[in-house]
Amino acid sequence: MNDFTELEAELKKLRPRATSPELTSRIERAFSGAPVSGAEVSGRIATAGVLPAPRRLKINWLGLGLGLAAAAVFLILARVQIDQPIPKQSLVAMTPAPLVAPSPPVDTFLPAGVTQVVYSRQDEGLHFPSRGDQPVRRVRSQKRETLQWRNPGTGTSLRISYPSEEVTLIPVSGQ
Numbered sequence: 591m592n593d594f595t596e597l598e599a600e601l602k603k604l605r606p607r608a609t610s611p612e613l614t615s616r617i618e619r620a621f622s623g624a625p626v627s628g629a630e631v632s633g634r635i636a637t638a639g640v641l642p643a644p645r646r647l648k649i650n651w652l653g654l655g656l657g658l659a660a661a662a663v664f665l666i667l668a669r670v671q672i673d674q675p676i677p678k679q680s681l682v683a684m685t686p687a688p689l690v691a692p693s694p695p696v697d698t699f700l701p702a703g704v705t706q707v708v709y710s711r712q713d714e715g716l717h718f719p720s721r722g723d724q725p726v727r728r729v730r731s732q733k734r735e736t737l738q739w740r741n742p743g744t745g746t747s748l749r750i751s752y753p754s755e756e757v758t759l760i761p762v763s764g765q
Contacts, residue, residue, distance in 0.1 A: 703737075714729065716762065724761055725762045726761055728757060735754055
């Protein structure tokens, strides 16, 4: 009744083949660490064509999504309008002397002019005040101012120059 009885009887008669002495010696040398002729090729052990499964890159999608969302929120809230240039000022400004002046006393100096030369301007980037106000751009200007006075009675003039530095805080809108 059982169709597998003949097959089982044949399988019980089968005996494994005895290992060859060469195979036994190669296995012993492999376990002892000695190089086996033909089995080791340039530091690699032959695997009979069986390769380990390649490691797959696992991506944490939740962390990546949260990171991108946080970056987008930061860029929206702290958008800096970089494309807007710094307000241009003339590098040299001079005020002319008054055209009609009343006759001053002889020993009096009258203002004749002011010269302002800006020789360095640096945009120091975005700064966040500690009070929690809105962010500002800080622009540092270094300049030299020259003041002139004239005595119309004697024709003498007095000129004083001094360096100055100006820090301008420009508010940055978040829209």
